[in-house]
Amino acid sequence: MKRIVLIFSICFLSFVVFAQNPRAVCNPMNLNYRFTLSDGTKANHREAADPSVVYYNNRYWLFASKSGGYWSSTNMIDWEFITPTGLPIEAYAPDVFVINDYFYYGANDGAGLYSTQNPLINNWTEVQSVYGGGDKHQFLDDDGHFYKFWGLSPNAPISVVELNPTTFEETGPKPGLFLLHSDLYGWEQRGEDHTSTQAGYLEGSWMTKHNGKYYLQYASPGTQFNIYNDGVYIANSPLGPYTIQRHNPYSYKPTGFMTSAGHGCSFYDTYGNLWHMTTMRISLRAGFERRLGLFPAGFDQDGVLFCNTRFGDYPMNMPTSKWNPWQNSFAGLMLLSLNKPVTVSSVRNNRLASYALDEDVRTYWAGQTKQNEWMQVDLGEQMSVAAFQVNLAEEECFQSGRTGTSQIVNYLVEGSANGSTWITLVDKSNFNQDLPHDFVRLSTPADIRYVKVKLLNMPGGGYCALSGFRVFGNKAGTPPGKVSSVTSNRLSDKRLMDVAWNIVAGAHGYNVFWGIEPNKLYNCMQVYGRNNAQIKALSVNETYYVAVEAFGETGVGVRSDVVAVNNSTTTSIKIAQSPESSAFSMYCKYP
Template identity: 40%
Template sequence: MRIIKLLSFFSFLSFFASVNQVNAQASSEPATYCNPINLDYGYTPIPNFSTWGRHRATADPVITYFKGDYYLFSTNQWGYWWSHDLSKWNFVPRLFLKPYHKVYDELCAPAVFSMGDTLFVIGSTYAKNFPIWMSTNPRVDEWKEAVDSFEVGAWDPSFFLDDDGRLYCYYGSSNLYPLYGIEIDRKTFKPIGERKELLHLNHEKYGWHRFGEYYDNTFLDPFMEGAWMNKHNGKYYLQYGAPATEFSGYADGVAVSNSPLGPFEQQVHNPFSFKPGGFIRGSGHGATFNDRWDNLWHVSTMVLNVKNNFERRLGLWPAGYDKDGLLYTNTRFGDYPHYLPKRKEDHLESKFTGWMLLNYQKPVLVSSTLGGNGANLAVDENVKTYWSAKTGKKGEYFQTDLGNVSEVRAIQINYADQDVDSAFLGKIPNTYHQYQLYHSVDGKNWQLLIDKSNNKTDVPHDYIELKSPIKTRYIKMVNIHMPTGTFALSGFRVFGNGLGAKPDKVKEFMVLRGEKDRRSAWVRWSPVSNAYAYNIYYGIAPDKMYSCIMVHSANEYYIKTMDKDLTYYFQIESVNENGVSERTSVMKN
């Protein structure tokens, strides 16, 4: 057990008296980012989705590169974002509704596509009366109707403009019905011909299609949703989300065809976007896009599922096609700092910075604690749990001890929604966080590290990359202003290098795969005393182990996501605050 201390009011005052006001500040032009993406997420606009507590929520993202900028649309945000670098996002308020649309889902699971100099947007609807909107200048709210009512009543729609100029729509969201596809007249937006059934789930063959948190709940069939299409070397890659948005294994798969309307066959490497472990899990229902250097990226939905099933965030992953045309994403250390794109890259090479987590389950000090929301919950690498102070008042604080003097390079502050004002539904204007960060080598003499006491932006997952690394042991966050609720943190995460020895290589790694059910395997290994986590890799070939699962404080894991008819290959490495061990030999099963 780690020890938690509540400092007295007088020791708190003495802390301020010892502060040396030296401000290192954050980098003004960061080279890195950290998932979940730090956006000013709106609060769910649906009252009966927040009976367990008001909370932020969005999902089903699309990013498209258009006229030199990136545009990000996602579910029910009452607007959208644009960015020039995939780091700083600028919100544009906009309601894509007409007066007779009496729905909360004003832009649920939006479709976004461009033709020529125009960007087009539409949300999900079965009503067949939603317009397709268009803009030649989406940096501001300048939109008009391309068509008043889109005749294809499509939920989770997606549009794909082929290189021959023909336009297609893909859609579907159900645990009964398939994904559909249909050609669309690019001038009138009317359907051409009849829709075609393109793809069904098959949980009896593909383990990851099974419904449930652990792929073992059989009372519901799995859900298929979130269609997306890309083309590469003449092949059509139809992507889809499964098995349901509530679960850690929420992922995206892909099927491939020689034709935009099929027939499609499942890619042998599936799911291609997969993150079931780590601080925040899930990488389903997303979109695959090219950046300004033509690098491929995948943006997708990450899971909270605390206040409501549909409490979610967004994540961004390097992606690509390998030499055999397999679509993949690289989610290794997927919620640690990664480099932003600056040039043409090979995404089979990790974009991970190598900055390790320095304060996993390390000792903490706090100003106060509300009920069972204990302080250690802010350093347990689980976004679903959180520490909360008793109030949201100025002066509440959280302090973490790194255990030893370490080289600190970045900090991620993940706020939690505790006791949020009941009026917080939808996008709330003038919402912002203010705080200060201090650091100390000895816990007595403090220096100001980051000063956001005058910040006027909403930063629910604030990520600070330091201008230059600092060597320190203690970091303290002092609250100045919360937009609503108490001062609560689901993850106060410090990244850098611990300046010690890397963990030992894992020994006695074994994989036991089911004889009756080849979709599943039990993975087990001898614990490494100087490791806090492990990365398990597996895939369809020794050079195609594209799936990575991070496991904390355990020495076993049940993999239930495999194709029952394929042979798989496995490796593991250990992780601590100083780095990563050598991987084990490849195991075949």
């Protein structure tokens, strides 16, 4: 009987047309990121960072560093790239604002101020030849007053000045507002996992007004680190004085496939939902190898600004109305490909196949040729597969900038229930687009065990390479159980705390939440294959609470009870590595 059912399933799949369901996205954003400008003599990389988004006349306008242009969208899913004339588009940290139906553009690197009435036509003219300030951000208050914030330094503050909104001349003093205090605020400590003793950078200001209060966001401590984040200060006036928000960092993603969530911008969509678009790091081939990420954000009933990075690089629903950013954003699709058995057509330079399944964008598989290489993944059993993310890596790409068809990506994804009869799930073989982090959600999930991706054509003249072939869906069964036995201890350095919990059967990962009150656990760290974590992003003056939830291929378990962090001064607790149990051994590798 089982054999008959299997044959019927295979035959049925052969006639299914697997169309895309467009109402979901997955970080990093799937934009046609530009290769950096070079002389073509050495391997190159892509870059985009420091986003500035304006929603105006039912369109979203996205500007980012070193992109050779900007993007426009009506839905934040499909982005149209525009190549402008008259803009110093090579400058870092662009900031765009609208006054009286005119768009204005300013940036770093000595750029002036430019304007246009129609950015779709893309013809910009210079308004001022000199418009100073590093990482500047312009803010037009609802009372008509206009301000410029700026700051880009390890030892100088974020500053502000009021401007005439017509002439852009300074009309008042230029007070410094705040400096970094990494001795007090762990999220400002520089380095990978906050381990450097060097001074961090204070940069990337952005202003959001809510209920009469001014929320001044800032980035620190360095764009090339996994802990790049945005913090926030609050004031009753744009000119200050500013007090640090108790909940900080505002935007933080130190772990996962894509890490970091710094130097961002906050904006409202057409439904009144708040979003935070950020810089996410790769920083493998160069320190400024970066991408963009999009996260739900909001204010709670007490006016606390938060950003939801839980499952921040898993499939995310996009709203069609006003929504709850905690309850409605996660698509409920689980990662099915983590460390699964994999075979490939070839391997180049020890870039192993397993690197495409280890949930680390900084490792990747590469094949020996530049076309028609493939990767096949065994999910272990038949599962309901609903989505794919095909993340390309740049292996020996010599492209400079944007050069037309050389950035076209073509690939196929096929599925099979038995490993011999295959059906096409995604066909991008004839697409004329650049899709470096392509995410496809199927309108009808496929019940399959084997998945194969075929790289037909790679952009930039590079070798076939994948930093992540990520398969999402659901395995039959009940979700992992509730996490219990959560313990947390503050260390002698009170910017740090250790958290440990019990192993939960059926889980391959855990989300660790922490916050300043039991109902404000707004920060999240995702870990795989272990039952402990160290949080290094605390304020020495705050008390904290933690909770943990388990997740696996069958879903997400019930979150643990909230536990108050033991604030007694202790040395770092020694947490033994959990032995590989049946819950982990099939899917996870221990570090």
